Amino acid sequence: MSSYVYxxxxxxxPERYDRGMRLxxxxxxxxxxxxxxxxxxxxxxxxxxxxxxxxxxxxACARRGARVTGLDKDAGMLAVARAKAAAAGLAVDxxxxxxxxxxxxxxxxxxxxxxxxxxxxxxxxxxxAYALARLARALAxxxxxxxxxxxxxAGRLARLGWSLARAPRAALTWLLAARLxxxxxxxxxxxxxxxxxxxxxxxxxxxxxALVSARAPAPPPEVRP
Amino acid sequence: xxLPGRFLPWLRDTLLRMFPHATRPGLxxxxxxxxxxxxxxxxNFTLTVARLERVLAGRDAWxxxxxxxxxxxxxxxxxxxLTHHDVIAVIRSSGIGERVAHRRLWLPQLAxxxxxxxxxxxxxxxxxxxxxxxxxxxxxxxxRGERVxxxxxxxxxxxxxxxxxxxxxxxxTTLVAAAALVPLVGIAAALAGALSIxxxxxxxxxxxxxxxxxxxxxxxxxxxxxxxAGGLAAGADALLGGSGHAGWLLGAATLAMLALSVxxxxxxxxxxxxxxxAGNRFDLVLDRERCTGAADCxxxxxxxxxxxxxxxxxxxxxxxxxCIRCGACVVQCPEDALFFRFADGRVAPPAQVRATRMNMLxxxxxxxxxxxxxxxx
Numbered sequence: 001m002s003s004y005v006y007x008x009x010x011x012x013x014p015e016r017y018d019r020g021m022r023l024x025x026x027x028x029x030x031x032x033x034x035x036x037x038x039x040x041x042x043x044x045x046x047x048x049x050x051x052x053x054x055x056x057x058x059x060a061c062a063r064r065g066a067r068v069t070g071l072d073k074d075a076g077m078l079a080v081a082r083a084k085a086a087a088a089g090l091a092v093d094x095x096x097x098x099x100x101x102x103x104x105x106x107x108x109x110x111x112x113x114x115x116x117x118x119x120x121x122x123x124x125x126x127x128x129a130y131a132l133a134r135l136a137r138a139l140a141x142x143x144x145x146x147x148x149x150x151x152x153x154a155g156r157l158a159r160l161g162w163s164l165a166r167a168p169r170a171a172l173t174w175l176l177a178a179r180l181x182x183x184x185x186x187x188x189x190x191x192x193x194x195x196x197x198x199x200x201x202x203x204x205x206x207x208x209x210a211l212v213s214a215r216a217p218a219p220p221p222e223v224r225p
Numbered sequence: 226x227x228l229p230g231r232f233l234p235w236l237r238d239t240l241l242r243m244f245p246h247a248t249r250p251g252l253x254x255x256x257x258x259x260x261x262x263x264x265x266x267x268x269n270f271t272l273t274v275a276r277l278e279r280v281l282a283g284r285d286a287w288x289x290x291x292x293x294x295x296x297x298x299x300x301x302x303x304x305x306x307l308t309h310h311d312v313i314a315v316i317r318s319s320g321i322g323e324r325v326a327h328r329r330l331w332l333p334q335l336a337x338x339x340x341x342x343x344x345x346x347x348x349x350x351x352x353x354x355x356x357x358x359x360x361x362x363x364x365x366x367x368x369r370g371e372r373v374x375x376x377x378x379x380x381x382x383x384x385x386x387x388x389x390x391x392x393x394x395x396x397x398t399t400l401v402a403a404a405a406l407v408p409l410v411g412i413a414a415a416l417a418g419a420l421s422i423x424x425x426x427x428x429x430x431x432x433x434x435x436x437x438x439x440x441x442x443x444x445x446x447x448x449x450x451x452x453x454a455g456g457l458a459a460g461a462d463a464l465l466g467g468s469g470h471a472g473w474l475l476g477a478a479t480l481a482m483l484a485l486s487v488x489x490x491x492x493x494x495x496x497x498x499x500x501x502x503a504g505n506r507f508d509l510v511l512d513r514e515r516c517t518g519a520a521d522c523x524x525x526x527x528x529x530x531x532x533x534x535x536x537x538x539x540x541x542x543x544x545x546x547x548c549i550r551c552g553a554c555v556v557q558c559p560e561d562a563l564f565f566r567f568a569d570g571r572v573a574p575p576a577q578v579r580a581t582r583m584n585m586l587x588x589x590x591x592x593x594x595x596x597x598x599x600x601x602x
Contacts (some may be wrong), residue, residue, distance in 0.1 A: 073308065073310035075579065075580035075581070076580060076584070078580075079580055098311070098314050100310075100314040100318060101310065104348045124250060124251070124318065127318040130317060
């Protein structure tokens, strides 16, 4: 009962998620979605968007002609994503499942690319390790992985400045959408540990978004259930 | 321990408990659990986990803490923050399967508005069942050989809990009232005003369920509360030698009662939330043709609204007046035989309730689907 009041104020937040994310990223979120899609999507390519939320990256990939599957555990977010896809006249397969249920809903090796934007940071480290191994299995041999997440800039002073500049926007975003992104460090190393090869990391200016690209090894590693 | 080390957790767990507070999700041990020890699940609201560890002290059990975003189980499930996806995630990431020889998971009954038990079972191979609604019933439940008694499914509202919820409302209300009144009426009268408001709030919680706090009749309660608090404060002010402040004091009491009216009902286990209905009242409907007597709904109802009709092997809505429209039965029914109907005839079908939970359900009415119109008994 006790969080009732709080919950009431923030309800039906999926509808406000996109606005919240634009605010938190100072309008750069659309650019991030496009940057991910540019690397992963091409006409006819089978792309899986893990933690697709309201479908920002999913639709960016679909617009580039890819055959996209959007996966998210939040039915409310998926409802917003479906409405956006219908309005844009784009065909996307939507799956309601968490990253930890990937093996239940997709065939191994069924995708040429797996993308995930601001979703890996939502997981606990042990969940990320489990999930990354499953992402490798969902990919065809040599398939492409593109992860985008918020990172903190290197250096103590830069971090302090980043935290101070972010705090008021984070508070507003939380009030608006009841959600925040969480910076995550070391995604590239975690991808390597999960068996991915050719791992590269780019920083999008001004340096607080990281794009990690990697390839699934061939043949895919065995994962014990 | 330092003073802030003691004071801040106390503040968090009392006055600030309407805000979420997260502890780390994952697997915890209670005592020295072995491969046959029971596996219990909860959300990661700090206060809940601490209370669970306290009531289960001296026993051996595995505790799976699912990520409910630091919100208590009932609110998290009702708001879509604790679903079967979170339960499946913690089963898989915690490695509990390697620690126990069995595959039986006890879910908190109040998670039934968000966690679809059958999906957990289908995807993990674990058998998932509903434990008692309240964590303080867990010791008795375990002693009985992991069986839930009917009274443990029904929500009580014991005095200590009323006190806690009254405090959650009274603390901010009296603080704001005192701060606003001081420049208007002076310190003594402001204190009298704030204390009277606080006293009336405790009184309302103590008098439940005898005072109406939902429906149009709730305005009688709040108007009475405003008059009582304003009158008490004005009387105290007069005794203290003040004069001419009665208007301000009554005004402050009225504003405080208006604040309570926003959703006092929703912060109790006995009433439907005012806000979720968004002014569009809806009621539970059972399609008896579809009912196969699976009784999932009976096991998750926290108000003992639904009962099995033994002769017909079907469920009936036995106590419609007690229904708090939490949606647990609608979400769990394997036959989609339960749904909500609004006063204007439109409905919230099970798929809608499962997608949005109770969030502003009053705004989400849809016309009765023509191809498969739900029937009511």
